[in-house]
Amino acid sequence: MTKVEAVIQTSKLDAVKDELHKIGVEGMTVLEARGHGRQKGHTEIYRGREYTVDLIPKIKLELVLTDEMVEKTVQAIMMAARTGKIGDGKIFLTKVDDAIRIRNDERGESAL
Amino acid sequence: MRRNLIHYVVVLCLVCCCFPLGVYAQSPGTASRLVPAMVIAPELPAQRLAAVEQQVAEAKSSADNAWMLISAALVLLMTGPGLALFYGGLVRKKNVLGTMMQSFAMMAVITVVWAVVGFSLAFGPGNGFIGGFHNIFLRGVGLQPDADYAATIPLETFMVYQLMFAIITPALITGAFAERMKFSAMLVFLTLWSLCVYFPMAHMVWGKGGLLNASLGGRFPTLDFAGGIVVHATSGVSALVCTLYLGKRLGYPKEDMRPHSVVLSFMGACLLWVGWFGFNAGSALAAGGLATSAFVATHFAAAAAAVGWSGAEWIRNGKPSALGAISGSVAGLATITPAAGFVTPMSALAIGLIAGPFCFWMVTKVKLRFGYDDSLDVFGVHGVGGTIGAILTGIFASSVINPIFKNAKGAALPSGVLEGNSHQLLNQLVGVAIAWVLAAVGTLVILKVVDIVIGLRVSTEHETQGLDFSQHGEEGYYWETPA
Numbered sequence: 001m002t003k004v005e006a007v008i009q010t011s012k013l014d015a016v017k018d019e020l021h022k023i024g025v026e027g028m029t030v031l032e033a034r035g036h037g038r039q040k041g042h043t044e045i046y047r048g049r050e051y052t053v054d055l056i057p058k059i060k061l062e063l064v065l066t067d068e069m070v071e072k073t074v075q076a077i078m079m080a081a082r083t084g085k086i087g088d089g090k091i092f093l094t095k096v097d098d099a100i101r102i103r104n105d106e107r108g109e110s111a112l
Numbered sequence: 113m114r115r116n117l118i119h120y121v122v123v124l125c126l127v128c129c130c131f132p133l134g135v136y137a138q139s140p141g142t143a144s145r146l147v148p149a150m151v152i153a154p155e156l157p158a159q160r161l162a163a164v165e166q167q168v169a170e171a172k173s174s175a176d177n178a179w180m181l182i183s184a185a186l187v188l189l190m191t192g193p194g195l196a197l198f199y200g201g202l203v204r205k206k207n208v209l210g211t212m213m214q215s216f217a218m219m220a221v222i223t224v225v226w227a228v229v230g231f232s233l234a235f236g237p238g239n240g241f242i243g244g245f246h247n248i249f250l251r252g253v254g255l256q257p258d259a260d261y262a263a264t265i266p267l268e269t270f271m272v273y274q275l276m277f278a279i280i281t282p283a284l285i286t287g288a289f290a291e292r293m294k295f296s297a298m299l300v301f302l303t304l305w306s307l308c309v310y311f312p313m314a315h316m317v318w319g320k321g322g323l324l325n326a327s328l329g330g331r332f333p334t335l336d337f338a339g340g341i342v343v344h345a346t347s348g349v350s351a352l353v354c355t356l357y358l359g360k361r362l363g364y365p366k367e368d369m370r371p372h373s374v375v376l377s378f379m380g381a382c383l384l385w386v387g388w389f390g391f392n393a394g395s396a397l398a399a400g401g402l403a404t405s406a407f408v409a410t411h412f413a414a415a416a417a418a419v420g421w422s423g424a425e426w427i428r429n430g431k432p433s434a435l436g437a438i439s440g441s442v443a444g445l446a447t448i449t450p451a452a453g454f455v456t457p458m459s460a461l462a463i464g465l466i467a468g469p470f471c472f473w474m475v476t477k478v479k480l481r482f483g484y485d486d487s488l489d490v491f492g493v494h495g496v497g498g499t500i501g502a503i504l505t506g507i508f509a510s511s512v513i514n515p516i517f518k519n520a521k522g523a524a525l526p527s528g529v530l531e532g533n534s535h536q537l538l539n540q541l542v543g544v545a546i547a548w549v550l551a552a553v554g555t556l557v558i559l560k561v562v563d564i565v566i567g568l569r570v571s572t573e574h575e576t577q578g579l580d581f582s583q584h585g586e587e588g589y590y591w592e593t594p595a
Contacts, residue, residue: 044370045429047439047489048476051370 001096001109002070006061007035007089008081013059019080023072025063027112033060038086058089064096066109169264173257176264179399180273186390187276191215191283194387197380198442199287202488205372206578207291208588214286214298218279221299222306226275233311235261235274240323240331242312260320260328262397273394274314281310281343287488288351289568292361292575295583297566301558309346309554313547317342324543326516334543335509335516335527335536337406338395340450340501341547348495349551351486357559358568360485362575374435381438385414388445392452405513406453410445413452413464417444420468428476436472439493443471446497451505454516454527459508463501471496499544506540509533 008016013030020028034055041054065073074091082088101111196212203211222230232247247253255266262270282302289298316322317336324341326333336342361369371377393407421440422432447467448460455463475492486492509528511517517525517533526533562568569575574582581587 045431045433046370046374046435048480049365049369051368 001099001112002065002067003094003096004061004063004065004070004073004077005092005094006063006077006081007033007058007091008061008077009083009087009089010057010059012081012083013061015080016061016077019076020063020073023069023076025065025069025073025076027063029062031060031062033058037090056087064099064112066112173264176262176398176400177266177269179403180262180265180269180394180397183390183394184269184273184276186387187273187280187394188219188387190384190387190391191276191280192219194380194383195280195283197376198384198438199290199377199380199488201373201376201378201380202287202371203290204369204578205589206580206587208372208376208580209586210295210579210583211286211290213295213584215283217295217299218283218286218302221303222279222282223275225303225306226278230278230306230311231271231274233307234278234314235271235319237320238315240321241316243315243319264398270397273397274318277339277343277391278306278310278314281339281347282306284343284347284490284494285351285354287490288354288486289358290487291579292358292569294566294568294570295579297562297568300566301562301568304558304562305350305555308558309350309551310342313342313346313550316546317543324539324546332539332542333517334502334539335454335505336450336502336543337453337505337514338392338449340446340448340498340505341543344446344449344494344498345502345544345547346498346551348491348493348498349548350555351490352484352495353552353555354559355484355486355491357556357563361487362572364485365483371435378434378438381442385441385445388414388449392445392449396453402453402514408457409452409455409460410448412457412460413448413467414441414444416461416464417441417447417468417471418464420444420465421472422468424469424472439475439489440468440472443467443493443497446494447471447501447504449498450502451508454505454509454514456508456510456513459510463504463508466504467497467500470500499548502540502544503537506537509536 006016010032017028035058036054036056041052041056044051044053061077063073070093074093077091098107099109099111100107192212192215196215199215200208200212227250229245229248231250231253232245233243236243236245236247238244238246250268250271253267253271255268257263257265258267258270261267282305285302285305286298293301316324316330317334318325320328322328322330324330324332324334324336326335334341363369388410389407392410393403396403396406418437418441421443422437425436426432444464444467448455448463451460451463471493474496475489479486479489479492505528507529509516509531511524511527511531514527515524517527519525527536529537559568570579570582
């Protein structure tokens with residue numbers, strides 16, 4: 001099992017969600033997040049005072065998948081979330097040891 | 113001219129009164145009853161004229177009173193919701209209720225103070241500096257007009273109208289110490305401030321026998337139509353003293369202190385603009401042409417200052433911000449306040465165009481240069497706006513708009529510098545200087561006393577927590593918490 005964490009532009013959430021549904025991803029967790037990478041944010045000016053806004057609103061998707069789904073999913077996210085500009089976000093993959101369904105004790109891939 | 117007008121109205125009313133009789137005369141049944149009336153007619157005109165004059169006076173009083181009650185409501189609208197929203201949006205969200213409550217508290221507390229003693233100290237008979245205790249508990253304040261103040265409206269209307277000014281003036285100061293003063297200390301400070309600074313200042317400029325009163329024979333006749341000096345200069349200077357005394361907010365200027373909702377401020381500023389018509393045009397104290405002059409001047413200056421501030425900002429920063437546009441309009445409104453009712457519409461445009469960029473410069477350059485934390489720019493907008501407005505009034509005041517100075521025969525004398533009354537500029541400066549000194553010294557002394565007795569500033573812990581929770585046990589917004 002692999003956990004896919006994708007940080008994407010807020011405006012791309014719907015496109016990514018549609019694409020994931022198309023390839024058969026059944027569940028996901030979506031978090032509203034703030035952050036920055038090389039994209040250094042922007043400045044806002046209020047009555048002459050400049051504020052550097054470097055933590056920009058982002059969406060973080062978390063999905064735990066069977067290994068054969070991972071590559072398809074990564075491709076789908078990249079296709080839907082890419083604009084080609086700085087700030088498109090990143091995807092991180094990590095191995096997951098186990099998964100447990102709280103409702104009925106199911107474990108492993110069957111719990112996904 | 114006014115006398116001619118009244119005669120004209122009387123004649124018109126007589127014609128109108130006769131008209132229904134003419135109609136009745138058409139019906140045969142009433143014709144016989146009308147004949148005797150025609151016979152005794154010779155002794156009627158004098159009585160009837162008196163009756164009609166009485167009715168005309170009552171009609172004029174009703175018209176003026178209607179406008180003044182609406183104006184009073186409009187001025188209250190400036191404090192709540194106007195100022196509460198304007199200031200509430202400019203602070204961080206943990207302080208939104210605390211900030212709004214400060215304005216609202218003035219609506220409640222100052223009303224009580226005003227009823228008990230405030231009106232008497234400001235407008236009751238006294239010396240050149242302050243009224244006395246003649247009208248405490250509103251003794252003698254009833255439905256009879258006081259011709260010295262406003263001959264056509266009940267004194268009680270005048271009293272409640274002036275109350276709204278007494279409410280908004282201390283409420284304006286709250287923007288300077290936003291996000292860091294104890295609620296209890298704020299209540300005591302602003303109550304004492306009203307007693308020691310506002311009531312004397314209002315008496316000097318507007319009260320009977322006041323030192324600066326232009327229409328009731330003051331020693332230095334200062335032109336201040338609706339309170340550029342009394343309201344905006346005093347509150348602005350006091351605000352500056354507050355920020356210097358209290359010091360900066362924790363984390364200023366390092367931390368992110370962006371306005372939590374420019375949207376709230378936007379609505380507040382628009383309500384202030386509307387309410388200001390009651391503030392300035394209402395200061396004519398009647399519904400006549402002078403109110404129209406003040407109304408138009410108010411609107412023109414607000415618009416021109418919004419254009420001026422936005423233009424300056426656009427050139428400097430490359431973008432005209434929403435906060436800049438609304439700040440500009442408020443600066444224009446504060447600046448035109450002493451001048452409305454004295455200046456022509458074109459002068460009002462000029463005053464607005466000066467006010468916008470000048471206050472922009474004060475708020476964005478001068479404040480940052482000196483590093484004081486006038487959190488919501490009360491000094492930069494109101495103190496500076498009211499002061500330059502008072503000076504510009506001395507320059508632009510026109511006797512055509514308002515013949516306030518008259519010679520022994522009742523003919524109008526020149527008002528402002530542009531009409532040749534260069535001495536007026538000096539009077540305006542005297543008025544401004546007295547306001548600045550009284551506001552600065554009074555505020556400093558009261559702050560010191562309250563600081564010793566109660567303590568002005570919230571604890572570091574409470575300041576970090578925010579005023580909403582630490583002072584009121586509430587939160588402005590809780591939609592982020594789970595249901």
